[in-house]
Amino acid sequence: MTDLLTPVLSARWGDERAWKLGNYERAGGYAALRTALQMEPDEVVALVKDAGLRGRGGAGFPTGMKWSFVPKDNPNPTYLVVNADESEPGTCKDMPLMMATPHTLVEGVIISAYAIRARYAFIYVRGEVLHVVRRLQQAVREAYSAGYAGANVLGTGYDLEVVVHAGAGAYICGEETALLDSLEGRRGQPRLRPPFPAVAGLYASPTVINNVESIASVPSIVTGGAEWFSSMGTEKSKGMTLYSLSGHVKNPGQFEAPMGITLRQLLELAGGMREGHQLKFWTPGGSSTPILTPEHLDLPLDYESMAGAGSMLGTKALQCFDDTTSVVRSTLRWVEFYKHESCGKCTPCREGSWWLVQILMRLEAGRGEPGDIEKILDLCDNIGGRSFCALADGAVACVTSAIKHFREEFEQGMHTPAWELLPYERSTVFATGPDSPALGAGTEPAGGAR
Known part of the structure; x- marks a missing residue:
């Protein structure tokens, strides 16, 4: 069964001090950069296109195609922005990658910036993960010292400035246009499109925005080739x-x-x-x-x-x-997150998520009213697809799918609290110690709501 694993990005996560430049170079690090710099930028873009790499941040848009959208006749500079604002509940792939082998990302940044002819690259990291920010900053400093970044990269005449930017802590800044506003020093809120970032992104200039894993995959494609990369995965989802x-x-x-x-x-x-x-x-x-x-x-x-x-x-x-988990409680906790993280720009998202929380809290407490489920579905219908960004769509996706698959649990919320149907202490992932005893079966949580 272990043959199913294909460790490439994670191959050296367990190595001794894998984050240091010397150890990364001894494992073949930055060889891909030397190869890419001997190619024309358009050849690198074509290579990534042929490999079939799709964005690893969620949408799955072809990476090479996104790069090719950058206009070549625009007088403004071109920017590369790496979205490292990993905040999706349950997601934890970019942070360990940057912590274990940050040079994998840095090398990918330099190759990708060269491919799109960018002279400036920004890595936007979630500000709360200070240890990752520091690890990445150190890797960038090492890259500068070794001549991989800065002026005249490896004597080729190519100049690239790489900036690690720590965000101020907002889930909405994972949305690419809100991230751009945050980078420019403004409040992170989604922009109306068009224009799209490829034409008018950071500082109203052509901008490519990619996820950490997408960019970190580029060096392996340059080294292994498009055929090697596309030999893994499925026909349309490769690698x-x-x-x-x-x-x-x-x-x-x-x-x-x-x-x-x-x-x-x-x-x-x-x-x-x-x-x-x-x-x-x-x-x-x-x-x-x-x-x-x-x-x-x-x-x-x-x-x-x-x-x-x-x-x-x-x-x-x-x-x-x-089977110990209450779907009603899980859905409520997710929607509470989206309510809290809504930037407030769009009325359906701002107001609708608040009302969803109120009704779900009633159902969780066993105080649901006739018509509550229909009201929830109607709210979701008026939230999804009616906002500037996909936060609203994500907020209602978990609700509608939960009701679709487990409607009977929501109906039970009309008369029985969720903590009585499925006592919460049974679903805890971590065992409780003597200093923090679990709730007794059927006990209402403190505060009455949960």
Whole structure:
């Protein structure tokens, strides 16, 4: 079963001091950069196109195609922006990558910037992960000292400034245009498009925005070739990728495997669900993707199969919940997150998420009223697709899919609290110690709501 894993990005995460430049170079690091600098920029773009690399941040848009959208006749400078504002609940792939082998990303940044003819590259990191910010800053300093970045990169005449920017802590800044506003020093809020970032992005100039994993995959494509990369995965979803497996599994963590592996196979690699329990529902790409059930265990984890099942691959954050979990409570907690993180720019998202929380709290407490479920679905219909960005869509995706698959649990919220139907202490992932005793079965949580 371990043959299913294809460690490329994660191959050296366990090496001694893998984050240091010398160790990275001894493992072949920056050889891809030397190769790319001997190619024409358009050749690098064509190579990434031929490899079939698709964006690893959620949408799955072809990376090489996105690069080719940058106009060559625009008098303004071109910028490369790396979205490292990983904030999706359940997602944890970019942070460990930057922590373990930051030079993988830095090398990818330099190659990608060269390919799109950018002289400035920004890595926008979530500000709360200070240890990752410092690790990345140190890697960039080492790259400058070795001549891989800065003026006259490796004597080729190519100049590149790389800036590590720490965000101020807002989930909305993971949306690419809100990220650009934040980089420019303004409040992070989505922009109306068009114009698109490729034409008028950072400082109203042509800008390419890619996820960490997308950019970090570029050096391996330059080294291994398009045929090697496209030999993994499926026909339309090529290559290897990082799957984040969390929740009620025996051995959660990161699993790097070809696109198209199934959750059943990943669960076997992780030792299965915890002893004595069965899978109840799971998210294929974090909380903003519609939930799936055990009947979808054998679906390939690729963009097309997930879309066919009415969900999305997203960030490949596979949150697995067993039969002790209350769907009503889980949905409420997710919607509370989106309510809190809404930037407030769009009325449907700002007001609708607040009302969703109020109704879900009633249902969780067993105080639901006739028509509440229909009211929730009507709210979702008036929120999704009616806002500037996809936060609103993600906020309602978990709600509508939960009601679709587990409507009876929401109906039970008309008369019985969720903590009585499924006592919360049974679903805890971590055992409680003597200083923090679990709630007794059937006990209402402090505050009455949860």
